[in-house]
Amino acid sequence: MADMKIRHFRLEDQPTLGPPIEGLVRRPIVGAGTQIMEVRLDKGFKVPRHNHPEEQWSYMISGRLEFWTDEEPDGFIVGPGDVVHFPPNAWHEAVALDDVLEIDVFWPIRPQLLGPLTAADGTLVDEDSDR
Template sequence: MKRKDLEGSPHGELFPGARAAAFGGRQTMLNHVVLDHGVTVPEHSHPEEQITYVLSGRLAFQIEDEVCEVAAGEAVWIPGGATHAVRALEPSVVLDVFSPVRPDLLERFGG
């Protein structure tokens, strides 16, 4: 068994204004992300599928050609390989779930 206090763990800089702490198993991982108001995570893609659950705040996602706002208590699914970006409409905290594991994030933000 592994366990980690994601909220209490040191968070590294993901992008300016975005900090993350990660925790992973064999096939799935979590990324706890804190976003400052107005920060934009630039357009990118990765082969892993992603579900983002908003713990607090409000975000604007662009996933391929779709744009949607997601608020606290809501989640959005991003298929593997889909181009996406996100902007924090207010200070926000999210939990990103990736499958399979993203080794790049685990290496940068903890295990």
């Protein structure tokens, strides 16, 4: 890591993660061991139930998301300024109640989010699946 340099990024200049999924735009940036990602969800977009071995932090900038987890099966709503922490392997799903802008941070880097949206087992996730 001694050879790493300080770098400046503009999220809007980062390529979006593909392939395109209607209602979802993701722009990841990867460091030595941490990944940060801008996530934009259109109102009504459903994030299917999934888990992953990486720890995740989600910081809400605008809009609201309703999450369901094994610990809170009745759901909870987060909005601007809220932070949600997902420990490794925590099952979760969500739906965008509004157009959403959030920042997700993963540790370590989540390799599934360097390509198509996949489940923790590596299988492709159907973005049209219902809750």
